[in-house]
Amino acid sequence: MHTQRVFDTKDFRNALGMFATGVTIVTARAEDGTAVGVTANSFNSVSMQPPLVLWSLAKTSRNLSVFCGKQHWNVHILSNEQETLSNRFARSGEDKFAGLELDPGATDAPLIPHCSARFQCRTMFQYEGGDHIIFVGEVIDYNRTERPPLLYVTGGYALATPKSAAVSTEPQANLPASLFSEDMLGYLLGRAHYQFLAGIRPILQQRALSDADFFILSLLSVRAAMSAQDIATHMAYTGFNIDATCLELLCERELLCKEGGAATVYRLGAPGRDAILHLLAAAKSIEADLTGRIGEIEAVSLRNLLKRAILNSDPGLPKLWTADAQAVAPN
Amino acid sequence: MHTQRVFDTKDFRNALGMFATGVTIVTARAEDGTAVGVTANSFNSVSMQPPLVLWSLAKTSRNLSVFCGKQHWNVHILSNEQETLSNRFARSGEDKFAGLELDPGATDAPLIPHCSARFQCRTMFQYEGGDHIIFVGEVIDYNRTERPPLLYVTGGYALATPKSAAVSTEPQANLPASLFSEDMLGYLLGRAHYQFLAGIRPILQQRALSDADFFILSLLSVRAAMSAQDIATHMAYTGFNIDATCLELLCERELLCKEGGAATVYRLGAPGRDAILHLLAAAKSIEADLTGRIGEIEAVSLRNLLKRAILNSDPGLPKLWTADAQAVAPN
Numbered sequence: 167m168h169t170q171r172v173f174d175t176k177d178f179r180n181a182l183g184m185f186a187t188g189v190t191i192v193t194a195r196a197e198d199g200t201a202v203g204v205t206a207n208s209f210n211s212v213s214m215q216p217p218l219v220l221w222s223l224a225k226t227s228r229n230l231s232v233f234c235g236k237q238h239w240n241v242h243i244l245s246n247e248q249e250t251l252s253n254r255f256a257r258s259g260e261d262k263f264a265g266l267e268l269d270p271g272a273t274d275a276p277l278i279p280h281c282s283a284r285f286q287c288r289t290m291f292q293y294e295g296g297d298h299i300i301f302v303g304e305v306i307d308y309n310r311t312e313r314p315p316l317l318y319v320t321g322g323y324a325l326a327t328p329k330s331a332a333v334s335t336e337p338q339a340n341l342p343a344s345l346f347s348e349d350m351l352g353y354l355l356g357r358a359h360y361q362f363l364a365g366i367r368p369i370l371q372q373r374a375l376s377d378a379d380f381f382i383l384s385l386l387s388v389r390a391a392m393s394a395q396d397i398a399t400h401m402a403y404t405g406f407n408i409d410a411t412c413l414e415l416l417c418e419r420e421l422l423c424k425e426g427g428a429a430t431v432y433r434l435g436a437p438g439r440d441a442i443l444h445l446l447a448a449a450k451s452i453e454a455d456l457t458g459r460i461g462e463i464e465a466v467s468l469r470n471l472l473k474r475a476i477l478n479s480d481p482g483l484p485k486l487w488t489a490d491a492q493a494v495a496p497n
Numbered sequence: 498m499h500t501q502r503v504f505d506t507k508d509f510r511n512a513l514g515m516f517a518t519g520v521t522i523v524t525a526r527a528e529d530g531t532a533v534g535v536t537a538n539s540f541n542s543v544s545m546q547p548p549l550v551l552w553s554l555a556k557t558s559r560n561l562s563v564f565c566g567k568q569h570w571n572v573h574i575l576s577n578e579q580e581t582l583s584n585r586f587a588r589s590g591e592d593k594f595a596g597l598e599l600d601p602g603a604t605d606a607p608l609i610p611h612c613s614a615r616f617q618c619r620t621m622f623q624y625e626g627g628d629h630i631i632f633v634g635e636v637i638d639y640n641r642t643e644r645p646p647l648l649y650v651t652g653g654y655a656l657a658t659p660k661s662a663a664v665s666t667e668p669q670a671n672l673p674a675s676l677f678s679e680d681m682l683g684y685l686l687g688r689a690h691y692q693f694l695a696g697i698r699p700i701l702q703q704r705a706l707s708d709a710d711f712f713i714l715s716l717l718s719v720r721a722a723m724s725a726q727d728i729a730t731h732m733a734y735t736g737f738n739i740d741a742t743c744l745e746l747l748c749e750r751e752l753l754c755k756e757g758g759a760a761t762v763y764r765l766g767a768p769g770r771d772a773i774l775h776l777l778a779a780a781k782s783i784e785a786d787l788t789g790r791i792g793e794i795e796a797v798s799l800r801n802l803l804k805r806a807i808l809n810s811d812p813g814l815p816k817l818w819t820a821d822a823q824a825v826a827p828n
Contacts, residue, residue, distance in 0.1 A: 173548055173636075173639075175545060177641075178545070178548060178636075178639065179545075180641060181614045181616070181639050181640070181641035182542040182550075182614075184519070184574045184613040184614035184641055184646050185518070185519035185521070185540060185541070185542070185574050185614070185646065186517055186518060186519040186646055186648045186657055187516070187517060187518060187519070187541070188515070188516035188517040188518070188650075190516070207541075208541050208542065208543065209516055209541075210516070210518070210538075210539050210540075210541050210553075211513040211516070211539065212539065212553050212626040212627060212629050212631065213553075213626050213627025213628045213629050214506060214509070214510075214627075214628060215627065215628050216627050216628075217504055217509060217627075218626055218627040218629075219513075220551075220626070220631070222541075222543050222544075243515045243516050246660075249660070282515040283512045283513075283515035283516070285512070291624065291625065291626075293622065293624050293631070293633075294622065295543040295544050295549055295551070295622075295633060296543060296544025296545075296546065296547050296548075296549040297544045297545060297546050297547075298543050298544050298549075300543065300551070300624070300631075300633070302624075302626060302631070305504075305509075308504075308509065308512050309512070310508075310511060310512035310515055315515050315516065315517055315650065315651075317517045317648070317650075317657055319519075319646065319648075319657045320646075320657075320794070322659055322660070323659075323660040324657035324658055324659050324660055325657070325658050325660055326517055326648055326650045326651075326655040326656070326657060326658075327655060327656055327657075327658050327798060327801060327802060327805075328653055328654070328655050328805075329577070329580065329647075329653070329654040329655055329656055329801060349800060350780060350781070350784060351693065351784045351787065351788075351796065351799065351800060351803075352693045352694070352697075352780045352783065352784060353715075354799075354800055354803040354804065354807065355686065355689050355690040355693050355803065356690050356693075356694070356712075356735075357734070357803075357807050358686050358690075358803045358806045358807050358810070359686040359687050359689075359690040360734050360735045360736065361734055361806075361807060361810040361811065361812065362682065362683045362686050362687075362806075362810060363683070363687070363736065364734050364736070364810075364812055365810070366683075367736060377736060381687075384684075403688070403691050403692055403695050404687075404691045405691065405694065405695070405698060405708060449681060449683045450681070452683065452810075453681060453682045453683060456682065456806060456809060456810055457682075459809035459810075460802070460805045460806055460809050464802055464805060465682065467658040467798065467802055468682065468799075468802040468803070468805075468806060469680060469682060469685055470658070471658065471791070471795055471798055471799040471802060472682075472685040472686065472688075472689045472799070473685065474791045474795060474799075475689045475692075475693075475787060475791055475799060476685065476688050476689050476692060478787060478790035478791050479689070479692040479693060479695075479696070479783075479787055479790075480692065481692065481695055
């Protein structure tokens with residue numbers, strides 16, 4: 167026989183954590199009427215005929231006697247908005263049900279609202295499972311909503327994003343692995359950015375504005391007044407070379423106006439304000455359309471990941487979004 | 498007592514599908530030495546002391562007798578790159594192990610490589626579970642990798658995106674909600690793209706190449722030969738206006754070379770090949786560095802979400818990555 171490896175508990179947990187799960191709260195009501203509940207990610211479906219599900223509870227749980235004694239319990243698959251509830255039911259020692267308005271259920275077990283799905287069960291089997299008891303329950307009623315579920319993976323909460331097909335699913339024949347590939351982040355960032363920008367380009371063309379002009383107007387819509395040097399510093403990362411000549415041209419067209427003598431600063435002129443309001447409205451409309459197509463959660467995840475990428479590739483840009491930034495008011 | 502609701506199987510499955518899971522393949526070896534394996538998402542951890550995990554198998558499975566008879570089986574938590582393997586092991590009637598090079602394991606059970614984590618188990622309990630048998634196994638060995646896991650949720654494959662905090666927590670004081678904001682996808686895409694590009698800009702400058710030149714060289718590294726019209730069509734979405742003059746200038750510098758008479762096509766010249774190989778190497782290095790900073794799972798999610806955004810904002814670009822594309826070979 168094989169010698170049992172001695173496992174480091176933390177390392178073993180980390181390995182188990184590679185198996186992603188949803189997050190559930192399982193509830194029951196004690197004999198004295200007290201509502202009890204625990205967060206569990208050990209839920210799973212077992213059988214269709216009869217409809218059975220299972221979950222397991224630590225033998226050291228203070229709620230063990232309630233679940234072992236009670237026939238009825240409810241499993242709540244938590245939505246992506248119920249992270250706080252998950253944390254609350256994972257701790258002991260507070261009134262977990264405080265402020266929760268329960269739904270009426272088929273049994274006396276507490277039924278929490280706003281979940282992704284819920285299963286009302288009665289115990290069919292209780293099995294020995296080492297330091298846990300495995301509860302197998304028959305589902306007597308259930309419901310499902312459209313709320314995207316909360317996930318738990320590698321020790322943290324997560325959201326699921328559908329695995330999309332590559333932009334092209336055709337094989338990349340003849341492409342040496344060392345070369346340009348469709349999976350390269352630089353390519354994907356560039357293509358996504360330019361395709362987004364393509365949506366507002368008709369407005370740019372109509373107003374005879376270059377990409378660089380657009381970025382300058384955007385910058386000055388956040389920071390009301392800036393020196394030529396400040397503008398150049400903020401824009402350097404785009405690769406556009408913004409010099410005084412370029413700003414003068416925008417002033418001639420009244421898109422910008424100049425103030426001050428020795429310390430000249432630039433502000434949006436009335437036509438500039440008008441242009442940026444139209445451009446930002448177009449950008450918002452493209453964003454809303456794209457969000458509708460890729461999904462709300464996906465858009466939130468994409469924003470979040472782009473922020474992580476930006477933070478981690480920041481060449482040391484001056485802060486644009488500071489509390490003292492003064493925005494131009496819509497006219 | 499409560500009347501059992503009659504469940505519609507599909508609807509009940511959809512409700513159960515709101516609980517996200519990883520995807521596993523469980524393998525064993527029959528008495529005659531045949532390797533067997535099934536895809537299962539009914540895996541879960543049970544106990545730490547002793548280390549126990551469980552999964553369940555349909556009583557109708559053709560592999561039931563093998564798993565019921567054998568003490569040893571391996572659970573493989575599939576990575577995001579093993580979707581094809583998941584599909585293969587979910588079907589019956591083909592040699593599921595064809596072409597798989599197995600790793601040596603602690604027992605005779607087949608051990609599949611390149612997974613997120615693996616657990617080598619021996620059966621401790623077999624429990625009745627309706628139309629399934631629940632196998633509870635003691636983990637005798639395990640390993641874990643950094644490969645992000647594959648997910649299954651609401652009936653499809655998915656990736657996990659960590660629910661992390663937003664990057665900037667500073668309030669955007671004075672900014673009217675209707676205006677430019679740090680959360681705008683267009684801004685985030687642009688900034689992430691330009692910051693990525695900023696990393697290779699020193700090489701571009703050193704070789705006196707513009708962003709447009711870089712994109713043309715990249716394009717021709719994937720598509721060996723293209724007409725001026727083809728190049729312009731492929732590049733239109735970037736907003737760069739690529740005309741014959743621009744291509745001629747690159748030819749003069751031997752970055753490109755021309756072929757044919759009436760139907761002129763452009764190819765990379767030797768200096769162009771050299772430039773693109775250096776630029777792509779730099780892009781790969783920046784990507785590896787960024788992946789290290791934001792995390793492997795995050796990078797996979799970001800790529801996936803960018804692909805969704807690209808697919809859903811595609812203005813109808815010609816396909817770049819087709820099977821007939823001929824790549825330039827590294828010299």
